[in-house]
Structures are given as structure tokens and as C-alpha cells.
Amino acid sequence: MMELMRHEDHRLITGSGKFTADWNLAGQLHASVVRSVHAHARVLSVNTDAAEKAKGVVAVLTAADVTAARYGQIPSGPEIQGVDGCVISKGSMPLLAIDRVRFVGQAVAMVIADSASAAHDAAELVDVVYEVLPAVSSVEQATADNAVQLHPTIPGNVSLTFENGDREAVDKAFASASRTSTLSIQSQRLYGAPMEPKAILATHDASRNVTVVYTPTQGMLGMRASLAAITGLTTTDLEVVAEDVGGSFGLRGGPGVEHGLLVLATRRLGRPVKWVSSRSELFAAEWHGRALKLTGSLALDADDRISAIRFDDHADLGAYNCYFGGFIATNNLSVTMGGAYDVPALYMRSTLAVTNTSPVSAYRGAGRPDIAFAIERLIDHAASEHGLDPVAFRRANFIRADQFPYTTANGTEYDCGDFNAVFDKALDAAVYNEFPERRAKSEARGRLRGIGIGYYVEKSGAGGAPKDEVSCQFDSDGGLLLHAVSGPSGQGHETAYAQIVGDGLGIPAAQIRYRAGAPDQRLVGNGTGGSRSLYGTGSAFKNLVDVVIAKAAPLAARHLNVEPGDVAFSNGRFIGRNGAKGVDLIELAKKHYIDSQTAHPLDSSAETVTGANYPNGCHIAEVELDLETGEIDVPVYTAVDDLGNVISAELVRGQVHGGVVQGAGQAFGEAVIYDDSGQLLSGSFMDYAMPRAGALDKVVSDTHAVPTALNELGSKGVGESGCSGSLPALSNAVMDVLRSAGVPPMDMPYSSHRVWQHVRKEKR
Amino acid sequence: MSKVSFTVNGQKVSVDIEERALLADVLRDNLQLTGTHIGCDTSQCGCCTVRLNGSAVKSCTMLAVQADEAEITTIEGLADNERLHPVQLAFSACHGLQCGFCTPGMIMATVELLERFPDPTDEQIREGLSGNLCRCTGYVNIEASVRAAATAMRVASPAAGVVEGGRGRR
Numbered sequence: 001m002m003e004l005m006r007h008e009d010h011r012l013i014t015g016s017g018k019f020t021a022d023w024n025l026a027g028q029l030h031a032s033v034v035r036s037v038h039a040h041a042r043v044l045s046v047n048t049d050a051a052e053k054a055k056g057v058v059a060v061l062t063a064a065d066v067t068a069a070r071y072g073q074i075p076s077g078p079e080i081q082g083v084d085g086c087v088i089s090k091g092s093m094p095l096l097a098i099d100r101v102r103f104v105g106q107a108v109a110m111v112i113a114d115s116a117s118a119a120h121d122a123a124e125l126v127d128v129v130y131e132v133l134p135a136v137s138s139v140e141q142a143t144a145d146n147a148v149q150l151h152p153t154i155p156g157n158v159s160l161t162f163e164n165g166d167r168e169a170v171d172k173a174f175a176s177a178s179r180t181s182t183l184s185i186q187s188q189r190l191y192g193a194p195m196e197p198k199a200i201l202a203t204h205d206a207s208r209n210v211t212v213v214y215t216p217t218q219g220m221l222g223m224r225a226s227l228a229a230i231t232g233l234t235t236t237d238l239e240v241v242a243e244d245v246g247g248s249f250g251l252r253g254g255p256g257v258e259h260g261l262l263v264l265a266t267r268r269l270g271r272p273v274k275w276v277s278s279r280s281e282l283f284a285a286e287w288h289g290r291a292l293k294l295t296g297s298l299a300l301d302a303d304d305r306i307s308a309i310r311f312d313d314h315a316d317l318g319a320y321n322c323y324f325g326g327f328i329a330t331n332n333l334s335v336t337m338g339g340a341y342d343v344p345a346l347y348m349r350s351t352l353a354v355t356n357t358s359p360v361s362a363y364r365g366a367g368r369p370d371i372a373f374a375i376e377r378l379i380d381h382a383a384s385e386h387g388l389d390p391v392a393f394r395r396a397n398f399i400r401a402d403q404f405p406y407t408t409a410n411g412t413e414y415d416c417g418d419f420n421a422v423f424d425k426a427l428d429a430a431v432y433n434e435f436p437e438r439r440a441k442s443e444a445r446g447r448l449r450g451i452g453i454g455y456y457v458e459k460s461g462a463g464g465a466p467k468d469e470v471s472c473q474f475d476s477d478g479g480l481l482l483h484a485v486s487g488p489s490g491q492g493h494e495t496a497y498a499q500i501v502g503d504g505l506g507i508p509a510a511q512i513r514y515r516a517g518a519p520d521q522r523l524v525g526n527g528t529g530g531s532r533s534l535y536g537t538g539s540a541f542k543n544l545v546d547v548v549i550a551k552a553a554p555l556a557a558r559h560l561n562v563e564p565g566d567v568a569f570s571n572g573r574f575i576g577r578n579g580a581k582g583v584d585l586i587e588l589a590k591k592h593y594i595d596s597q598t599a600h601p602l603d604s605s606a607e608t609v610t611g612a613n614y615p616n617g618c619h620i621a622e623v624e625l626d627l628e629t630g631e632i633d634v635p636v637y638t639a640v641d642d643l644g645n646v647i648s649a650e651l652v653r654g655q656v657h658g659g660v661v662q663g664a665g666q667a668f669g670e671a672v673i674y675d676d677s678g679q680l681l682s683g684s685f686m687d688y689a690m691p692r693a694g695a696l697d698k699v700v701s702d703t704h705a706v707p708t709a710l711n712e713l714g715s716k717g718v719g720e721s722g723c724s725g726s727l728p729a730l731s732n733a734v735m736d737v738l739r740s741a742g743v744p745p746m747d748m749p750y751s752s753h754r755v756w757q758h759v760r761k762e763k764r
Numbered sequence: 765m766s767k768v769s770f771t772v773n774g775q776k777v778s779v780d781i782e783e784r785a786l787l788a789d790v791l792r793d794n795l796q797l798t799g800t801h802i803g804c805d806t807s808q809c810g811c812c813t814v815r816l817n818g819s820a821v822k823s824c825t826m827l828a829v830q831a832d833e834a835e836i837t838t839i840e841g842l843a844d845n846e847r848l849h850p851v852q853l854a855f856s857a858c859h860g861l862q863c864g865f866c867t868p869g870m871i872m873a874t875v876e877l878l879e880r881f882p883d884p885t886d887e888q889i890r891e892g893l894s895g896n897l898c899r900c901t902g903y904v905n906i907e908a909s910v911r912a913a914a915t916a917m918r919v920a921s922p923a924a925g926v927v928e929g930g931r932g933r934r
Contacts, residue, residue: 002850002853002854002856002916003853003856003857004853004856005856005857005858005859006859009855009856009861010856012861012864013839013848013853013856013861013864013871014840014842014843014852015797015799015800015838015839015840015868016840017799017864018798019798019801021798021801021802022792022798117782117784193899194865194899195801195803195809195811195865195866195897195898195899195900196801196803197803244863244864244865245863246801246803246864246865246866247862247900278805279803279805280805280806489863490861490862490863492862650859651859653859654859654900654901657901657902657904657905658862658899659902660902661901661902661903662899662902664902684805684806685804685806685808685809685897686806686808690808690897691902692890692894692897692903693890693894693896693903694889694890696904697886699902722902
């Protein structure tokens with residue numbers, strides 16, 4: 001008999017989940033956004049007369065309304081330091097374009113009407129007069145001499161030149177190197193595409209003077225704080241509600257322009273206002289991801305030990321500095337730039353430029369998959385150039401288990417790991433040594449076969465909040481309602497947290513529920529991001545177990561009629577010292593329940609402070625290439641990850657599968673493409689090739705736990721590691737098969753069309 | 765405005781709608797059947813898949829007036845009261861869903877797929893789900909869910925199409 005696996009599942013498989021677009025409030029109005037059709041233009045006028053007179057229209061908002069309301073702009077991210085003490089120069093995105101539009105899809109006006117169709121119809125009537133300006137749609141164009149300037153605050157369109165590491169030491173190592181290798185890789189611009197389109201329902205509760213915003217979020221504190229910063233309201237003036245969230249992947253951490261506009265609209269109009277995006281407008285105007293070009297070089301000494309690695313990065317920020325954008329090509333690329341290797345000298349330089357494209361912010365890994373991809377491609381490229389075996393070359397340069405804790409040449413402290421053990425397990429699981437036989441079999445069927453290794457190390461999220469707080473409330477049947485900030489969007493928080501608390505207290509997990517971001521709890525904590533929800537919030541729940549047991553012990557002693565020091569807790573049960581009598585914690589909880597208005601004596605709170613840790617793993621991909629069509633299949637993919645202690649093997653496997661296939665999406669199909677004039681060519685799922693069923697033929701996933709001491713659970717992050725492993729493993733496999741076809745490396749995506757063209761061009 | 769009548773999940777309903785209204789919007793907005801999701805505007809994602817006269821269709825891609833007099837089953841009508849359909853049960857048991865947004869469409873597409881191919885090959889599964897996008901699972905466990913459901917449905921009476929299922933943990 002099949003059983004339901006997760007707490008979340010029943011409502012989601014029966015269609016009774018509650019995603020944002022599923023909410024409706026009495027008297028609600030509907031919004032539609034008027035967006036720029038030009039990549040770069042002066043806005044000469046916005047005439048709203050016809051739209052305002054249209055049937056059903058209640059209001060049309062323009063930049064003048066935003067200015068009058070004294071609302072601010074989208075948060076532009078941290079003040080990152082660059083070379084020679086300079087600080088990042090920024091162009092902030094207004095809620096509605098003021099005098100200039102800087103990318104196709106930028107919001108210019110918002111129409112609010114009594115139905116969605118009336119709002120969409122009237123949006124067509126808003127007459128925007130533009131004076132088109134030249135546009136730049138790539139870093140190369142943006143940084144060329146005489147390029148058009150996007151922002152007066154960003155001279156030369158370069159927002160920041162950043163460096164990290166020791167340039168002199170690296171130069172010295174290269175000067176004395178016996179051999180070197182250099183490789184440029186593109187991590188093309190992507191759109192994260194959570195399946196739930198962005199949606200907002202805002203309503204102002206005048207009796208409490210609180211504006212409630214229903215919207216997909218990764219954690220309501222981050223969403224609320226940024227919305228307060230945009231609107232000038234205090235955080236207590238705002239509540240954020242999210243029940244079910246249809247994926248996030250970094251895109252749903254902070255408010256977009258539409259959130260600010262809906263708060264403005266509902267407070268002004270006194271009625272709820274709803275906006276549900278179309279997928280097409282999200283392709284143009286939701287945050288994009290990746291958009292990086294990394295050029296890496298490595299120096300080898302006479303023993304083929306890596307003596308230095310150098311990176312020169314170009315990052316496309318899009319048209320404005322938004323949220324996480326500046327963080328990607330600075331902190332996130334540099335922090336693990338040595339990968340899994342013991343490299344004595346490291347140096348990175350990054351150029352962050354603005355272009356006439358949708359702003360770039362976090363997408364699954366936010367720079368971590370990109371640097372893992374660049375290092376592991378560089379390792380394989382060097383091995384191939386210098387005739388080294390990619391397995392032995394990696395092994396000879398790995399940081400050894402006895403070197404932990406290991407501080408990298410640029411100052412990152414990896415606390416623990418055993419790369420050789422993980423490597424061995426992966427090579428075994430992939431039956432690596434029998435690859436030549438499989439290659440021969442493929443060739444007998446007319447297919448070329450390649451194999452590729454990716455060994456990633458990534459730094460999971462340190463978190464922006466000072467700590468992760470949790471709390472619990474007991475109910476009448478001994479069950480529990482758990483609270484924290486971390487908002488789920490598919491990870492299975494309700495299941496994992498219930499398992500931690502249920503196992504600790506001996507309460508059936510089925511009686512434990514989880515709610516993220518309840519406004520009355522006033523908890524501090526991190527949203528879901530940086531793969532940290534399990535080890536951060538989950539560790540706080542582990543601590544909560546101890547708090548509840550400590551509170552329950554005196555009640556148990558009284559119940560058992562023994563001295564408080566004479567009870568011991570194990571497997572959900574308090575037992576007196578003599579062991580003659582005992583009582584289950586759940587029975588005590590039931591006995592002390594009064595009513596829903598009265599606090600239960602076992603209601604508790606707990607917290608933890610935990611920063612980043614270092615998940616790592618070895619992924620091995622095999623690919624088959626049909627030279628006639630350029631089609632590449634992935635017959636088998638193996639992932640062995642060190643994620644520290646695993647709480648739920650099923651949830652972990654699910655995260656690995658999902659991450660690996662998002663990496664496969666980038667490897668084989670996905671690409672946001674602008675033409676030279678800044679027009680978006682990949683504006684829908686028709687031309688943005690998402691992975692579909694069968695993307696990978698077979699995935700083998702296993703773990704090798706080296707528990708971290710940096711959090712109570714001993715767990716490491718998992719959410720983003722799949723991408724970090726699969727980009728290099730798949731790419732190295734593709735390069736291997738191309739090599740066997742006698743053609744040089746190429747950039748992603750390895751779509752059949754592009755591979756076929758590449759092979760034809762190179763074979764000619 | 766036009767009046768449209770159809771049978772949804774066994775109930776006859778009549779609604780007054782704009783002629784341009786899409787079936788997906790009418791199900792969601794007029795009938796409050798919000799389990800049918802809308803994930804794109806180009807018929808690519810399949811989140812809005814429902815059964816219409818026995819066929820899986822993308823309800824965002826037909827006008828509601830085209831569904832006049834049709835028999836429609838949405839995700840809300842799949843379980844037999846408290847008894848989950850084996851496809852629903854299999855998706856949970858095999859961890860074939862994460863955020864759950866694509867899941868109603870995936871399940872409705874799978875139900876039709878298994879009617880056509882009670883013992884599907886991998887190829888038939890992939891072909892049958894090629895019109896449905898999922899961003900979370902990587903499809904590995906979705907394919908496992910389809911196979912598990914197929915096995916369960918072959919073991920149970922194929923005519924009944926429904927096996928006893930748990931109500932869930934809460």
C-alpha cells in the first residue's frame with residue numbers, strides 16, 4: 001500500500017493548496033502593468049486619458065503617483081568594496097520609469113480596474129511616447145569606447161571592479177610555472193522560472209492600519225523589510241502572507257516593483273488590489289540569473305601540482321543594481337575559487353557592468369554553480385592539454401582529509417570534508433573504470449560516448465539575520481504547531497521540521513504542523529535561501545526539543561511523585577529513577593492543556609546562531625552524442641554528495657535531482673537571449689527550452705556524510721549543490737565526447753542545433 | 765456575455781461568461797476550482813491540464829464556450845470522496861512533487877497516459893508528460909510516480925480505477 005510521504009502533499013495532490021492567485025477578497029480590484037517595449041529610451045510623455053476613461057478602470061498609476069507618495073526604489077544591494085577602496089556605483093530601479101526606460105519590460109504605468117480583463121484592455125490604451133536611444137545588451141557592448149551611458153551614477157557602465165586574493169603571489173607562481181592552461185567559460189543568462197507566476201494581492205486593513213500582502217515569498221521577514229524600505233512604511237504597518245509557494249529558486253526573496261505599486265494602490269483606493277502576472281511579462285521583467293563570463297588560468301609546477309589559479313570575470317548586472325546582483329560576481333564567485341584543491345595562490349578580478357537588460361539577481365546558487373563550473377572545466381581542460389589523467393590530477397591536488405580545518409589562500413575556512421572518500425565512492429558508484437567498455441558499446445550503436453567529472457565545493461548561505469528563532473504551541477491532543485521564519489517553496493519544511501521535533505519529543509510527526517512567518521510570533525530568522533533552512537532553522541528546532549524536555553521534566557516529576565532530579569527522558573517518555581513508573585511527554589502535554597486562549601506550560605522558543613558550511617560532492621555524467629543530429633543524451637548520471645548528516649534521505653534526493661536537472665536545463669537548452677538592440681528573443685516557454693521529462697535518463701544519488709560541527713544537526717546545505725555539481729559534470733562529459741569527435745570545446749547550451757552547427761563548422 | 769453549461773466533476777453547472785474567457789479562468793474564477801493552475805500563456809507548461817470528455821486538455825488553450833455541454837474533470841474531482849486516486853497517492857509516495865504547483869496538471873496528464881498505456885514504457889511516460897513542465901523535481905520521481913501508479917492500478921481492478929488510499933497525515 002502506498003502512503004503519503006510529506007505533510008504538504010495531501011492538499012497539493014487534491015488541488016486544495018492555496019497559492020497566491022488562489023486568494024480572492026471581496027471588492028477586489030485588478031492591476032495590469034504597462035511595460036516598456038524599448039530597451040533604452042527617453043520617456044517623453046505618458047498619456048493616461050483614454051485608459052482612465054475606459055470601462056471599469058478605477059485608476060492609472062504613473063511615476064508621478066509614486067513620487068507623490070514618496071515611495072523609494074528597489075533595494076540595490078550591499079555597498080561592496082572594489083579595487084583601490086572604491087565602492088560599488090549603483091543605478092537603482094524606480095517602481096515606475098521616471099524619465100527613461102532601460103530594459104524591455106520595465107514598468108511604466110499600472111492600470112487598476114474592476115476586472116482583470118478590463119485592466120488588461122485599458123493598459124493597451126496608455127499612450128507612452130518614447131525617444132529611442134542606442135542600447136547595449138552585453139558587457140562587451142556596455143564597456144566599449146563611446147558606449148551609450150545607462151546611468152549618470154555609473155561612469156563607463158562599470159558598476160564595480162572587484163578583486164580578491166593575492167595578485168602578486170599569483171603572478172609570481174605563473175612566472176615560475178612549468179605549464180599553464182587558460183579557459184574562458186560562459187554561464188549564460190537564465191530565467192529561473194518558478195512554475196507559479198508572480199502574483200500579489202494587497203489589502204489595507206484600516207481598522208488595524210496594517211497593509212496585508214499575499215505573495216509568494218522565501219521568508220516573510222525579507223519581503224517585509226524590503227517592502228518597508230520601498231514604501232517608507234514601518235515593518236509593523238505590513239504583513240506578508242504566503243501559504244503555498246510554487247517554487248522560488250532565489251527569485252522570490254524580495255519585492256518587485258509590482259509589490260510597491262499594489263501597496264500604494266490599496267492604501268489609496270481603500271480596496272484590495274490583485275495582480276497576477278503573465279509568464280511572458282516575467283520572462284522580460286522578473287530577475288534573471290547567471291549572465292557571467294569567467295576566464296580562468298592555472299599554473300602547474302614541475303610535479304603537476306597547481307601552484308596558482310587566477311580568474312578574470314565579467315558580470316552582467318542588467319539595467320539596475322537590484323538585491324543580490326552585486327554579490328554574485330564578488331563574494332560568491334571568489335569565496336570558493338580554489339575549489340576542492342590545495343592551491344597556494346589565488347586571485348580574482350571581476351568587472352560588473354550594467355546593460356539594457358532585465359536586472360540580474362540570485363538564481364539557484366547565485367555564482368556558486370558558476371565558479372564550480374569554471375574551476376572544474378579548467379581542471380579538465382588543463383588535464384586534456386597536458387596529457388594528465390583527470391582522476392589522478394584531481395586526486396594529487398585535493399585538499400586532504402588531514403588538512404581540515406583548511407584555510408584557502410584567499411582566507412576561506414573549510415571546516416571539514418573528505419574529498420578523496422567522496423571521490424572514491426562516486427567513481428565506484430559510476431563504475432568509472434569500466435567506462436571504456438560502455439564507450440565501445442555506444443560506438444557499436446553509432447553513438448559517441450563521453451564521461452565527465454565535476455567535484456564542487458560550495459559555501460552555503462551564512463544568512464543575513466543575526467539568528468534563527470523558532471517557537472511551538474501545544475494543542476489539545478498533545479500535537480504541536482511549530483513556527484519559524486523560513487518560508488517553504490517545495491523543500492518540505494513541514495515534513496523535515498516535524499521529523500526533527502517529533503523524533504526528539506516522541507510525538508507522531510503527523511501531529512506536528514509548521515507555519516512560516518506568523519505575524520503574532522515576532523520571530524527573527526532567515527528566509528529560505530543559500531540552502532540553509534534545514535541546518536539553520538532545523539538546528540533551532542533541535543534546540544527546541546531540549547527546551548521542551550527541560551520544561552516538562554518538573555511536570556513529569558510531579559506527575560510521577562518523585563524529586564525533579566529523579567526523572568530521565570528517553571524515547572518520548574519520562575521515567576522515574578527506579579524505572580517503576582513513567583509518563584509519555586504527549587500525555588503530560590494533553591493533561592496540561594487548558595484552552596486555545598491560554599498559553600500551554602510547555603509552549604517554548606529556541607534559537608541558534610549558525611553561519612555557512614561547505615557542502616561538496618562528486619558528480620559524474622555520461623553522455624551520448626549522435627553526430628548526425630547533434631543530439632546529446634545523458635544515459636546515466638551519478639551524484640555522491642557530502643551534505644553532512646542527512647535528516648530525510650527522500651527530501652535530500654529530491655533536492656539533488658531538482659538541482660542537477662536545473663543544471664541540465666542550463667547545459668542543454670535554457671538561454672535568455674537579447675539581440676544587439678536589447679530586444680528579448682526568448683520571451684516564452686516556446687523559445688526558452690526548459691528541461692522536460694526524461695531530461696536525464698537515469699540518476700544515481702548517494703551521500704557520504706562528514707558531519708559539520710558548525711550547527712547542531714551536523715548537516716550541510718543541499719538546495720543548490722545539484723546545480724554546482726551538474727554544470728561541470730555535464731559540460732566535462734560533453735567536452736569529452738566532442739574531443740573524441742575531434743572538435744574543440746564550445747559554450748552552453750549544448751542544444752542539438754548548436755552542437756550540430758559547432759561540429760559542422762569545426763569538422764569542415 | 766454568453767451562457768455556458770457543462771458538467772464539472774459530476775455536477776451540472778451554468779455560468780454567464782465573456783465569450784473570450786478561457787476555460788482555465790472560468791474554472792478558477794467562476795467555479796472557484798483553483799486546483800487547476802495557470803503557469804504560462806503559451807500552452808507549454810501543462811499546469812492547467814484537465815480532462816474534457818475523457819481527453820487531457822490544456823484548459824488555458826480553449827475558450828470556455830468551446831466546452832459547452834462537455835464533461836469536465838478537474839483535480840478536485842479525481843478522488844472518490846476520501847479515497848485518493850492511485851495516481852494522486854503515487855505522486856506523494858514517490859516524492860513526485862515538491863512545490864506542488866505543476867502537480868494537478870501532472871496528475872491529470874498521468875491519468876490519461878495510464879488509460880492509454882496501462883503498463884507504459886519509459887518512452888511512453890516521457891512522451892505522455894512532454895506537455896507538462898516541472899521546475900522542482902527534475903522529473904526523476906515524477907517518472908517513478910507514474911510507474912508506481914501503473915503498478916497499483918494494474919493490481920487493483922482496472923475497471924474500478926481507484927484503490928483504497930490514506931487520508932494523509934493531517
